[in-house]
Amino acid sequence: MKLLVHLHIYYYDQIPYFIEKLSNISGVAWDLFITETKHNEDVEKIFNNLRVIPHYIETDNVGYDIWPFIKVVKSVNLDDYDLILKLHTKNIRDHNSKINGCRLNGPQWRNELVDSLLINRKHFGKLINMFKHDDRLGLICSYQLYSKKSNNRPEDLSMLQNELGRLGFKFQGDRFCAGSMFMAKAGLYGFLQSDNIQASMFEGIARTKSIGSMAHVYERILSMVPYEYSHTVKTIHTNYLRSLQIMVSGYMRPLLEWLFSITVIGENRQKFLTLLGIRFLIRK
Known part of the structure; x- marks a missing residue:
């Protein structure tokens, strides 16, 4: 199998953390695509220790980590890859966020997303084997952060439905990976290569809950799209106590x-x- 790894870098102080996590990729051929709003040549020296030569792509500072991912997908032939691993640096919050009834602060949100995919080499190998032995498996992400859509935000209601209609999608998913880090079949994302998806769509920022953003709409779509192609989503438990808390809740x-x-x-x-x-x- 061949893996496309996308890492979007916005918070440069988090690079050592991701270098350590990327070192857990083993047993597959892989290409690393790094996106930045402005390329920092010092980054190249840091990534020299990995077993791959990264491809660096500059991207407009729009759409958080979503537009950079789309730009990477537009730049490659997806037929060259079996799987995609989507990663990005994430802001370290100084206040609690509550998802699925669990409170997250500091780096916990980022760490949970990444650890569900890259906590160690053995775990990564298990995920690869899951794809090898299940043709219908479309996407894997964190159980703790596989969140239900809200019933009051535009990115979960009108904006999402309008964009699904524009793309010609019929699926009706009700959960998504909050934070958008996952491993998925590469072929699911061919729709992103269409000319009707451009950077200008992602220029708006949701400053209040009543005003959604297209980046948040695509955060939903990226982890729901397996259903359009009759594929499944599987979630990964990294902390069984928290998983039990979510189930009880x-x-x-x-x-x-x-x-x-x-x-x-x-x-x-x-x-x-x-x-x-x-x-x-x-x-x-």
Whole structure:
């Protein structure tokens, strides 16, 4: 098998971390594509210790890690690759983020995404074997960060549906890899090579929850697209205690929300109070 590895670098201080993780790739031929908004020649010296010669691509500073990935896909012949491994540096948060009921702070979000793919060589080899022995497997990502779409953000509602329609996709997925690091079959992403997907689409930034961004729309699409081609998605457990917490939360949350909850629904962000299954509008 041959693997295309894409690493988008925005936070240069994280390079040593990714060098260490990339060293866990073994047992496959692979090419490394590194994207930057402006190429830093010092980076080349750092990556010389890897067993591959990286390809460096400059990219517009739009679309976070999503447009750089699309640009890499546009630059290659996907028939040359069996799999794609998508990675990127990620901001280290000084506040908690809550996904699937689990709180993440500092580098935990980044580390969970990466460790689900590259925690060690043995683990990486297991993932490769999963693809070798399951023709229908389309994508692998973290269980902890395989998140359900919201019911009130444009990138999960109108923007997503409009873009799926524009692309001619029929699938209806409800979960995606939050943070967009995954390993997937390369052939799934041929649609990204179309001329109707350009950098200018990704120039907007979502500054509030009521204004979505095309980058976040494609964050959903990239990890849902296996369903369009009758492929499956498998998730990886790196911390079984957290996985158990997510499972319990998944069973208990509907009951708790039925008993009492305050939720925001729809792109107009109407607020509702639910009490014993009866819903009351409390804010338009």
